[in-house]
Amino acid sequence: QKEVEQDPGPLSVPEGAIVSLNCTYSNSAFQYFMWYRQYSRKGPELLMYTYSSGNKEDGRFTAQVDKSSKYISLFIRDSQPSDSATYLCAMSGGGSYIPTFGRGTSLIVHP
Amino acid sequence: KAGVTQTPRYLIKTRGQQVTLSCSPISGHRSVSWYQQTPGQGLQFLFEYFSETQRNKGNFPGRFSGRQFSNSRSEMNVSTLELGDSALYLCASSLEDSSNQPQHFGDGTRLSIL
Numbered sequence: 001q002k003e004v005e006q007d008p009g010p011l012s013v014p015e016g017a018i019v020s021l022n023c024t025y026s027n028s029a030f031q032y033f034m035w036y037r038q039y040s041r042k043g044p045e046l047l048m049y050t051y052s053s054g055n056k057e058d059g060r061f062t063a064q065v066d067k068s069s070k071y072i073s074l075f076i077r078d079s080q081p082s083d084s085a086t087y088l089c090a091m092s093g094g095g096s097y098i099p100t101f102g103r104g105t106s107l108i109v110h111p
Numbered sequence: 112k113a114g115v116t117q118t119p120r121y122l123i124k125t126r127g128q129q130v131t132l133s134c135s136p137i138s139g140h141r142s143v144s145w146y147q148q149t150p151g152q153g154l155q156f157l158f159e160y161f162s163e164t165q166r167n168k169g170n171f172p173g174r175f176s177g178r179q180f181s182n183s184r185s186e187m188n189v190s191t192l193e194l195g196d197s198a199l200y201l202c203a204s205s206l207e208d209s210s211n212q213p214q215h216f217g218d219g220t221r222l223s224i225l
Contacts, residue, residue: 034213043115043201043216044154088154093211098144098167103153 003027006089006102015111019076021087023102026070029094033065035074036088038104044088048074079109113138115217117202123223129190132220136183136204142166143185144214145177148199157200160185161207189222197224 006023013019021035032051036044048063050056056063062075072091076083086106092099116135124130136143144167145157156169160179177187183204189196199221203214 032211032213036216041218041221043117043218046213046215049213090214097208098156098159098169099214101154 004089004091004100004102007105008103010106010108012108012110013079015079015081015109017079017109019079019083019107019109021074021076021089021105021107023072023089023091024070025072025091025100027091027094027100028067028070030067030091030100031093032091032099033063033072034090034092034099035061035063036090037083038086038088040085047087076107079107081109081111083107084109115202115204115215117200117217117220119220120218121221121223123225124192125225126192126194128192129188130192130222131186131188132200132202132222134185134187134202134204134217136185136202137215139206140204140215141183141207142205142212143179143183144203144205145185145187146201146203147171148201148219149197154201157187192224194224196222198222 035048038044053067060077064073086104088104089102090099142161144159147155159167163179179185199219201219203216205212205214
C-alpha cells in the first residue's frame with residue numbers, strides 16, 4: 001500500500017459543477033496537508049495549506065481534513081475550464097521531514 | 112516577490128553526458144528540495160539542502176548530486192545520463208523546515224535524453 005493514494009482520473013465535469021478531489025493516507029502522524037495545482041508544462045502551484053483536522057476555505061476552494069479516517073478532500077465550487085489541471089495532494093509532519101505527494105488527479109472542466 | 116526560478120527550462124542531452132540544473136529559491140527561503148517528475152512515477156524526492164548542507168536524501172543513485180550556495184541558490188548535477196533520466200526536474204523552496212512549512216515550486220527543467 002502506498003503511503004498516499006490518489007485516483008489519477010481523469011475526472012471530467014461540466015462547467016459550474018462542484019468538484020470533489022480526494023486522497024487517503026496511511027501515516028497517522030501526518031499533521032500538515034497541502035493541495036497543489038499543476039498545469040501542463042508548469043510546476044505545482046500551492047493552493048491550500050492546512051494543519052490538523054478541519055476545514056479551510058479560500059474563494060471557490062475548500063480543503064477538508066479528516067484525520068480519524070485518514071482522508072483529505074479538496075472541493076471546487078462553480079468549476080471553470082481554467083480549473084482544468086492536475087491536482088496533487090501532499091502531507092508532512094510527525095517525523096516525515098519531506099512532504100509525501102500523491103500521484104495527482106487530472107481534472108477536465110468542459111464548457 | 113519573485114517565485115522559484117529554474118534554468119534552463121528545456122535541455123536535450125545524449126546518453127553518457129552530464130548536466131547541471133540551476134535553482135534560485137524565493138528570497139528568504141533557506142531550504143531547497145529537488146524532485147524528479149515522470150508520468151509513470153509521479154513526484155520523486157531527490158534531496159534537500161539547507162544552509163549549504165544536504166539535510167535529506169531520496170533513493171536515487173550517486174549519479175545524482177547537488178549543492179547549495181551561501182545565497183541559498185542550488186544546483187543539481189546528473190552524470191552519465193541514461194535514457195530513463197528523461198523527466199521534469201522540479202525545485203521547491205521553503206522558509207526553513209519543509210515538514211511544517213509549505214514548499215513552493217518552480218516551473219522545472221524538462222530534460223530529454225536522446
